[in-house]
Amino acid sequence: MSENTMNLVLRVWRQKGPQDIGSLQTIEAKDISPDMSFLEMLDVVNEQLTTDGKDPIAFDHDCREGICGTCGIVINGEPHGPDRGTTSCQLHMRRFKNGDEIVIEPWRASAFPVIRDLIVDRDALDKIIQSGGFISVNTGGTPDANAIPISKVDAEKSMDAASCIGCGACVASCPNASAMLFTAAKVSQLALLPQGKIERTARVKNMVSTMEESGFGGCTNHGECEAVCPKEISLDFIGMLNRELLRATFIGD
Amino acid sequence: MELNARIPDGPIEKKWDKHRFDMKLVNPANKRKYSVIVVGSGLAGASAAASMAALGYEVQCFCYQDSPRRAHSIAAQGGINAAKNYPNDGDSIYRLFYDTVKGGDYRAREANVYRLAQVSNEIIDQCVAQGVPFARDYGGLLSNRSFGGAQVSRTFYARGQTGQQLLLGAYSALSQQIAKGKVKMFPRTEMLDVVLVDGVARGIITRNMVTGKIERYVADAVCLATGGYGNMFFLSTNAKGCNVTAAWRAHKKGAAFANPCYMQIHPTCIPVSGDHQSKLTLMSESLRNDGRIWVPKDGNDKRAGIDIPEQDRDYYLERRYPSFGNLVPRDVASRASKAVCDEGRGIGKTGLGVYLDFADAIERDSRQTISERYGNLFHMYEKITDENPYKTPMRIFPAVHYTMGGIWVDYNLMSTIPGLHVLGEANFSDHGANRLGASALMQGLADGYFVIPYTIGNYLAQAKLDPVDTDHAAFNDAAAGVEARTKKLLNAPNPKRTVDSFHRQLGLLLWNKCGMGRNKAGLEEAMEEIPKIREEFWKEVIVPGGSKELNQSLEKAGRVADFLEFAEVTCLDALTREESCGGHFREEHRTEEGEAKRDDDNFSHVSAWEYMGEGQRPKEHREQLSFEYVKLTQRSYK
Numbered sequence: 001m002s003e004n005t006m007n008l009v010l011r012v013w014r015q016k017g018p019q020d021i022g023s024l025q026t027i028e029a030k031d032i033s034p035d036m037s038f039l040e041m042l043d044v045v046n047e048q049l050t051t052d053g054k055d056p057i058a059f060d061h062d063c064r065e066g067i068c069g070t071c072g073i074v075i076n077g078e079p080h081g082p083d084r085g086t087t088s089c090q091l092h093m094r095r096f097k098n099g100d101e102i103v104i105e106p107w108r109a110s111a112f113p114v115i116r117d118l119i120v121d122r123d124a125l126d127k128i129i130q131s132g133g134f135i136s137v138n139t140g141g142t143p144d145a146n147a148i149p150i151s152k153v154d155a156e157k158s159m160d161a162a163s164c165i166g167c168g169a170c171v172a173s174c175p176n177a178s179a180m181l182f183t184a185a186k187v188s189q190l191a192l193l194p195q196g197k198i199e200r201t202a203r204v205k206n207m208v209s210t211m212e213e214s215g216f217g218g219c220t221n222h223g224e225c226e227a228v229c230p231k232e233i234s235l236d237f238i239g240m241l242n243r244e245l246l247r248a249t250f251i252g253d
Numbered sequence: 254m255e256l257n258a259r260i261p262d263g264p265i266e267k268k269w270d271k272h273r274f275d276m277k278l279v280n281p282a283n284k285r286k287y288s289v290i291v292v293g294s295g296l297a298g299a300s301a302a303a304s305m306a307a308l309g310y311e312v313q314c315f316c317y318q319d320s321p322r323r324a325h326s327i328a329a330q331g332g333i334n335a336a337k338n339y340p341n342d343g344d345s346i347y348r349l350f351y352d353t354v355k356g357g358d359y360r361a362r363e364a365n366v367y368r369l370a371q372v373s374n375e376i377i378d379q380c381v382a383q384g385v386p387f388a389r390d391y392g393g394l395l396s397n398r399s400f401g402g403a404q405v406s407r408t409f410y411a412r413g414q415t416g417q418q419l420l421l422g423a424y425s426a427l428s429q430q431i432a433k434g435k436v437k438m439f440p441r442t443e444m445l446d447v448v449l450v451d452g453v454a455r456g457i458i459t460r461n462m463v464t465g466k467i468e469r470y471v472a473d474a475v476c477l478a479t480g481g482y483g484n485m486f487f488l489s490t491n492a493k494g495c496n497v498t499a500a501w502r503a504h505k506k507g508a509a510f511a512n513p514c515y516m517q518i519h520p521t522c523i524p525v526s527g528d529h530q531s532k533l534t535l536m537s538e539s540l541r542n543d544g545r546i547w548v549p550k551d552g553n554d555k556r557a558g559i560d561i562p563e564q565d566r567d568y569y570l571e572r573r574y575p576s577f578g579n580l581v582p583r584d585v586a587s588r589a590s591k592a593v594c595d596e597g598r599g600i601g602k603t604g605l606g607v608y609l610d611f612a613d614a615i616e617r618d619s620r621q622t623i624s625e626r627y628g629n630l631f632h633m634y635e636k637i638t639d640e641n642p643y644k645t646p647m648r649i650f651p652a653v654h655y656t657m658g659g660i661w662v663d664y665n666l667m668s669t670i671p672g673l674h675v676l677g678e679a680n681f682s683d684h685g686a687n688r689l690g691a692s693a694l695m696q697g698l699a700d701g702y703f704v705i706p707y708t709i710g711n712y713l714a715q716a717k718l719d720p721v722d723t724d725h726a727a728f729n730d731a732a733a734g735v736e737a738r739t740k741k742l743l744n745a746p747n748p749k750r751t752v753d754s755f756h757r758q759l760g761l762l763l764w765n766k767c768g769m770g771r772n773k774a775g776l777e778e779a780m781e782e783i784p785k786i787r788e789e790f791w792k793e794v795i796v797p798g799g800s801k802e803l804n805q806s807l808e809k810a811g812r813v814a815d816f817l818e819f820a821e822v823t824c825l826d827a828l829t830r831e832e833s834c835g836g837h838f839r840e841e842h843r844t845e846e847g848e849a850k851r852d853d854d855n856f857s858h859v860s861a862w863e864y865m866g867e868g869q870r871p872k873e874h875r876e877q878l879s880f881e882y883v884k885l886t887q888r889s890y891k
Binding site for chain 1: 300303304307318319320321322323325327328337339375377378379380381382383384386387388389390391392393394395411412414417418421424425426428429431432438440463492493494526527529530531532534535632633636637639702703706749751753754795797798802803805806
């Protein structure tokens with residue numbers, strides 16, 4: 001082991017396919033530099049496994065700069081690991097020390113079936129958006145962008161909600177595997193803008209019912225979702241969703 | 254092969270309007286009888302798929318990611334240009350057009366760029382209508398900021414996440430069409446070949462990345478919106494999955510590839526920290542609005558950045574380019590950084606870095622203000638480097654970012670294969686030899702929202718296509734080719750090296766020989782070296798697992814195999830272009846001050862390469878560029 005590098009013991013979830021039972025496998029990670037990202041550490045392990053003629057660990061990743069939402073690993077029981085406001089790809093190994101044992105698992109939720117090892121199927125999140133997470137405008141014929149002034153406060157708040165990267169950590173952390181924070185972020189982003197108000201009643205009803213039908217649980221205010229969200233999306237948006245839902249139920253259009 | 258750009262006649266400001274009138278239309282009731290394949294779901298792909306579906310066409314959209322929302326457009330940070338002139342600072346469609354042609358070092362097609370500037374304003378209207386939360390001023394109107402290569406503020410933005418918000422806007426429009434059943438979406442699906450029937454693009458062959466099944470899809474037209482090829486360098490700001498495969502397969506089937514040597518090396522990225530590095534992270538160009546770039550005056554000055562007093566610093570961009578200062582275009586800024594590092598004045602452990610300093614801006618505008626503008630970027634920087642940019646200057650260095658070259662297309666965005674259209678970064682058309690900041694998002698959305706929905710109708714109305722099904726011999730042949738190649742990748746005779754090791758080797762070679770500075774000897778060496786690496790790859794690559802399962806090594810191997818072929822034509826193009834222009838800097842061709850020296854008499858053309866078969870030298874075709882509106886000058890930002 002050279003200076004500053006560390007050796008780690010990984011306990012990694014290995015599962016060949018959706019029908020396989022799967023189990024934790026012990027794999028050693030050697031000569032890991034503290035400057036590596038967590039995923040670069042897995043790259044190093046995979047290079048070794050491949051050279052040794054073994055199957056590398058399958059894990060989802062793409063942009064590696066915390067914005068695409070593709071990566072998502074439960075690290076020592078916490079979705080995206082121990083750092084707040086950080087995706088798995090932006091977590092760095094300086095957070096760990098020589099000799100640490102690290103347990104690495106996929107998102108666990110019945111709405112997110114495991115495809116292989118650490119990769120899960122998150123189609124259910126797309127389904128929620130398809131049920132109403134949009135403003136129904138076709139291309140063309142829209143008014144001038146400055147025709148509708150929007151207060152800076154509302155625009156900023158809408159942007160806070162819109163920062164969601166759709167990674168699913170909120171679901172993975174929730175004891176009920178609820179997608180409430182994900183759904184609330186989109187409902188709130190659009191409810192805060194005048195353009196979004198026209199369809200607000202149908203939107204919130206459809207999105208919440210699709211969430212329930214897709215195998216996600218209900219929200220019982222644990223707040224774990226906010227704690228693990230890599231974009232630190234506030235629980236207040238769940239409050240906003242609930243108000244939108246009440247309004248839609250009792251007042252309607 | 255004939256290159257006919259099909260540029261409409263008439264004065265430049267009337268060309269697009271005239272063309273829109275002259276184009277054939279498909280009757281609204283007949284649109285549902287036509288089907289279109291869109292490969293890629295980034296800004297260009299998602300906006301094209303959603304817009305064509307809204308018009309009534311039956312659309313099938315494919316992406317390799319697990320959801321269309323994750324395409325790499327999402328990582329664009331700084332903003333999107335438009336000629337709205339909201340700040341009242343003298344902007345106009347003509348000025349945006351002019352700046353873009355000049356910024357591209359006079360190697361783009363005037364007519365295309367003018368159209369891009371024309372539709373830029375509609376893009377902003379469209380995005381606002383979709384609920385994209387752009388930054389606003391206290392009065393509720395949209396806010397603008399400045400970007401490199403322009404002296405007006407025309408960049409619209411959503412914090413440092415503009416690409417994310419625009420992509421989510423296009424994704425929401427796409428989702429709406431998926432829910433209506435007008436778009437059938439195929440995530441985790443990679444296109445591995447394009448199928449030509451009687452010389453016309455009629456479908457694609459894909460691999461289902463979960464089951465490994467090779468599948469066939471048929472349509473009346475195919476659109477590729479598959480992004481750029483920067484990942485060829487292994488280290489780039491691209492996402493790990495970005496690849497040239499779709500474009501390269503189309504090229505091998507007859508689509509000319511234009512200007513592959515035009516690549517953008519972005520000046521402000523986080524420097525490489527070690528051999529483990531898997532990608533480079535961009536720090537938005539918008540940072541140059543407030544950050545000042547410098548290195549020590551003396552290369553032997555080893556003090557920490559904050560300990561170096563003002564008189565010992567060289568703010569070399571402000572010194573060399575007083576009128577544009579830190580906001581010179583990307584190619585100029587990158588070369589200037591390379592120059593000071595070559596002089597031995599680079600900073601950090603490797604000497605490959607320069608400072609980007611916010612101390613003055615923080616003192617002037619407060620830490621709070623700077624945090625509002627760039628908070629997420631500062632946070633990201635600290636995550637990666639473990640240094641706090643509010644306290645110490647950022648360390649940055651250039652990295653491969655965007656590729657201006659791409660599949661050659663005509664004014665209608667159609668390639669030299671009839672029916673095969675190419676959109677966004679995957680085509681070559683609008684940025685010339687250098688792209689200005691905040692213009693990639695503009696071009697992707699222009700192609701998808703406001704160009705292809707018109708030109709596809711013109712094509713379909715005249716194409717006279719016979720019905721084809723997936724049992725056609727052309728589909729059988731293409732699918733058999735894909736199966737055979739997959740088998741070959743899995744069964745190298747002497748497997749001993751990983752896919753990544755080959756990819757890193759290729760990337761390093763290209764960075765040294767075909768990166769920021771290029772010369773004849775280096776390019777010739779690279780062209781000798783690449784076939785050797787390719788040969789070793791096919792002999793020695795280890796690809797564990799099988800084809801009928803999720804196999805990430807196999808996915809990577811297929812992409813690297815294509816980069817290994819594509820790299821050669823890139824170097825050939827760089828070798829053939831005996832001039833410097835934009836991102837293409839031939840060390841033999843520079844002015845006395847070290848700036849890029851164009852040769853307009855001999856190289857004012859697009860080089861479009863035709864595939865001539867394995868092991869054969871590709872054939873160069875030239876599209877002469879004519880400049881009727883923009884005056885060709887030595888680009889100066891002094």
